[in-house]
Amino acid sequence: MVNQRIAEVLRNGQPDESVTIKGWVRTKRELKEFAFIEVNDGSFLANLQVILNPDLPDYETIMKQLNTGASVEVTGVLVPSPGKGQRIELKASSVKVYGEADPATYPLQKKRHSFEFLRTIGHLRSRTNTLSAVFRVRNACANAIHEFFQERGFLWIHSPIITASDCEGAGELFTVTNLNFKDLPKTEQQEVDFSQDFFGRRAYLTVSGQLQAEVMAMAFCDVYTFGPTFRAENSNTSRHLAEFWMVEPEMAFCDLHGDMDLAEEFLKYLFKSVLDKCPEDMDFFNQRIDNTVLATAENIINNQFERISYTDAIALLEKADRKFEFPVEWGLDLQSEHERYLAEELFKKPVIVTDYPVGIKAFYMRLNDNEKTVAAMDVLAPKIGEIIGGSQREERLDILQQRIESQGINPEELGWYLDLRRYGTVPHAGFGLGFERLVQFMTGMGNIRDVIPFPRTPLSVEF
Ligand code: 4AD
Ligand code: MG
Numbered sequence: 001m002v003n004q005r006i007a008e009v010l011r012n013g014q015p016d017e018s019v020t021i022k023g024w025v026r027t028k029r030e031l032k033e034f035a036f037i038e039v040n041d042g043s044f045l046a047n048l049q050v051i052l053n054p055d056l057p058d059y060e061t062i063m064k065q066l067n068t069g070a071s072v073e074v075t076g077v078l079v080p081s082p083g084k085g086q087r088i089e090l091k092a093s094s095v096k097v098y099g100e101a102d103p104a105t106y107p108l109q110k111k112r113h114s115f116e117f118l119r120t121i122g123h124l125r126s127r128t129n130t131l132s133a134v135f136r137v138r139n140a141c142a143n144a145i146h147e148f149f150q151e152r153g154f155l156w157i158h159s160p161i162i163t164a165s166d167c168e169g170a171g172e173l174f175t176v177t178n179l180n181f182k183d184l185p186k187t188e189q190q191e192v193d194f195s196q197d198f199f200g201r202r203a204y205l206t207v208s209g210q211l212q213a214e215v216m217a218m219a220f221c222d223v224y225t226f227g228p229t230f231r232a233e234n235s236n237t238s239r240h241l242a243e244f245w246m247v248e249p250e251m252a253f254c255d256l257h258g259d260m261d262l263a264e265e266f267l268k269y270l271f272k273s274v275l276d277k278c279p280e281d282m283d284f285f286n287q288r289i290d291n292t293v294l295a296t297a298e299n300i301i302n303n304q305f306e307r308i309s310y311t312d313a314i315a316l317l318e319k320a321d322r323k324f325e326f327p328v329e330w331g332l333d334l335q336s337e338h339e340r341y342l343a344e345e346l347f348k349k350p351v352i353v354t355d356y357p358v359g360i361k362a363f364y365m366r367l368n369d370n371e372k373t374v375a376a377m378d379v380l381a382p383k384i385g386e387i388i389g390g391s392q393r394e395e396r397l398d399i400l401q402q403r404i405e406s407q408g409i410n411p412e413e414l415g416w417y418l419d420l421r422r423y424g425t426v427p428h429a430g431f432g433l434g435f436e437r438l439v440q441f442m443t444g445m446g447n448i449r450d451v452i453p454f455p456r457t458p459l460s461v462e463f
Pocket of ligand 2: 378386388389
């Protein structure tokens, strides 16, 4: 007899097999002659139905304890299920209750709860069907990310979480400090004196591992990072988090075309893997959350992404037969309504927009020969908007120095980054995929707060 996960029992269990399962009670039904409980251990969307006969030891006591939320261990024999919707069920020969859950106060009851309500009980919500399906898909996707890069010989590198540089130059950095707030050291100019701080200078939480990934790409050619990133962006939207995970490949000897090819191949691979690993969960999302989830996955896997320049995108937006809230004009950044119009309405598939105006993109992007645009690319997804942002990097020392200075960044801070162009520079490119936006895109979940176990957003940090 072995301890088994419920996924394994439901998929492969055979009649007459003895099993022991452990998990949490989802529902209880008491009939005259016997009772049913449904148990879930997080391994599978469906519950395992357990039949309890009154001849079980301590039947009365156990039945009082087995309410929704209680933790149990059940040993018994598998029998074919006469009921609809399941192949097999478990006839209990012994039941152990680990912990009860008082039905008068346990917040998760059998009815459907809103996602807003579930966010107020973030420590319990993973025990619901939807959230547990999300986190299984998230896990499968994270694993597929490593498989994808490892199969292609990319080195997984670990970029730092504490950093001294602002990769994106957008001023969205969280400061990391252990200065005494009751007695802040000040400089002569009455500014906070970070030279007396822990690191002897001002430090931040990283907004991106890219600059460090570039360092490693200049030794290993193809590398990737996959870790948490932090942005003090005061955006209270369904697509922004203050702490989110980013996947960032960086490739030496690669240009923008190679970068786009990788991004497209990558997304196709991830959708395929998740359909393969989590078919029940994906069906569930399609039925319960968004009935375009499976069609979207097929669309991603089977169709080429559209590729257009920013300049062409602006022309298409100007021709659109609808009004946008934000202005459309060459030189202005695309807003998410524009991005969604292109991907969702016009092309009905992911669109890769390239060659943005130099004025709206980060200093590290490679200047095109026209000197007006940079070799940037954003992958825009239906419903989500920007899901990937990437570029070919400026590998020419003099131009990079000019870009750094023109953006008001102190070049001394980036001496190490410039060294990569001084010594053995090569064309290189990479991108960043917002991991939560991807999970949203895959599952159809409307709010990014519901695809990360512990969301951090403006005015909200729990646990
Ligand atoms: O476009 P971004 O800012 O690109 C970079 O950080 C580059 N350094 C990446 C690189 O080239 N290595 O961010 C990349 C992606 C976005 O496309 C988006 O999907 C996600 O990160 N993202 C966020 N996701 C959730 N919440 C936020 N506040 C996000 N900001 C960006
Ligand atoms: Mg971006």
